[in-house]
Amino acid sequence: MSTPSEPNSPAYGRVLVKVSGEALMGSEAFGLHWPTIERIARDLVEAKDSGAEIAVVVGGGNILRGASVAGEGLDRATADHMGMLATVMNALALEKAVEHAGSPARTLSAIPMPTICEPYARQTAARHLSRGRIVLLAGGTGNPYFTTDTGAVLRAAELECNAVMKATNVDGVYTADPKLDPSATRYDRLSHDEALAKDLKVMDAAAFALAREARLPIVVFSIREPGAIAAAVRGQGRATTVAP
Numbered sequence: 001m002s003t004p005s006e007p008n009s010p011a012y013g014r015v016l017v018k019v020s021g022e023a024l025m026g027s028e029a030f031g032l033h034w035p036t037i038e039r040i041a042r043d044l045v046e047a048k049d050s051g052a053e054i055a056v057v058v059g060g061g062n063i064l065r066g067a068s069v070a071g072e073g074l075d076r077a078t079a080d081h082m083g084m085l086a087t088v089m090n091a092l093a094l095e096k097a098v099e100h101a102g103s104p105a106r107t108l109s110a111i112p113m114p115t116i117c118e119p120y121a122r123q124t125a126a127r128h129l130s131r132g133r134i135v136l137l138a139g140g141t142g143n144p145y146f147t148t149d150t151g152a153v154l155r156a157a158e159l160e161c162n163a164v165m166k167a168t169n170v171d172g173v174y175t176a177d178p179k180l181d182p183s184a185t186r187y188d189r190l191s192h193d194e195a196l197a198k199d200l201k202v203m204d205a206a207a208f209a210l211a212r213e214a215r216l217p218i219v220v221f222s223i224r225e226p227g228a229i230a231a232a233v234r235g236q237g238r239a240t241t242v243a244p
Contacts, residue, residue: 010052011235012217014129016137016156017044017165018149021059021090023223031062032093039226041097044134046230048103053129054233055159057137057152058094060086066144080144084111087148091138092117098134105134110142110151122158129159149207157214164216165232166203167223172240173200190242202242217243 019040026033048054066083070076091107095117098105106128107117118124120137128135140151149166156164173195176184187200192212195202202208202218211218221232221239231237 008050008234010047010050010233012052012162012233014053014055014159014161015047015163015165015233016055016057016152016159016161017047017167017229018152019056019058019094019167019223020148021061021063021065021086023167023169024058024090024093025062032090034097037093037097038101040223040229041094041101043227043229044098045101045103046227047233048132048134050230050234052233053132055125055129055135055137055155055161056091056094057148057155058087058090059148060084060090062086063089077144080140080146081111084138084140084142087140088113088117088138091136095136098136103134104132105136107136107138110137110139125155126159147204147207149203150210153203153207153210153214153216156216157210161216164211164218165229166218166220167229167232168220169222169224170220171222171238172220173202173242186238187240190240192242192244195242211242212244215244217241 024032024037026036044054060083063086064083066080070079088109095105095107108120108125109117110120112119125135137155172186174184174186178184219232219239219241232239
């Protein structure tokens, strides 16, 4: 991590922001809440305008979560592919909102669908980033049984990002669930080994193992407040940094 020379300079030159599908619901019980999407898009553009290159992996849980619908009559692989398609819909919506907010954007899907968006290729994504476009990475890894957390860390490693920014509903990693335990305290900084030893659920096991192996910092912060993504990219705001 580089030290910012100015208050509004990015702490990380290239980042991958993981946004859950649920974050796009806003106050809705299902689907998309356009004012929330516009707020997140403005925040991404502000982060990019600070000087960082921004890639985004968005989940699909606001539309369909594969693991939750798999069962009798629907195998897990098929259900997971349905969930991946939901991430493409979310990425396309966010792409348009980002463009309306003033930045060029591109959606790339791990499941090829060239009439809708570009197929994902590492070189293509890196080229878009270097040209100042916000890149929306959809379709997960293109394979079933992998979460979008794992897809996010994989893409961050492939694209040589300096950090994974995990946007959640809480402002960091706590000693316990703050919703259940009022005495829970937030960590400002942890190592990968400390998070593993304390069994802190930073990400799912596969995603966290990959981040640890790639020595990728994970910044966990709340997406609920306007400007939270830009603040996290600048190394500001309330967050927990899990780093080597």
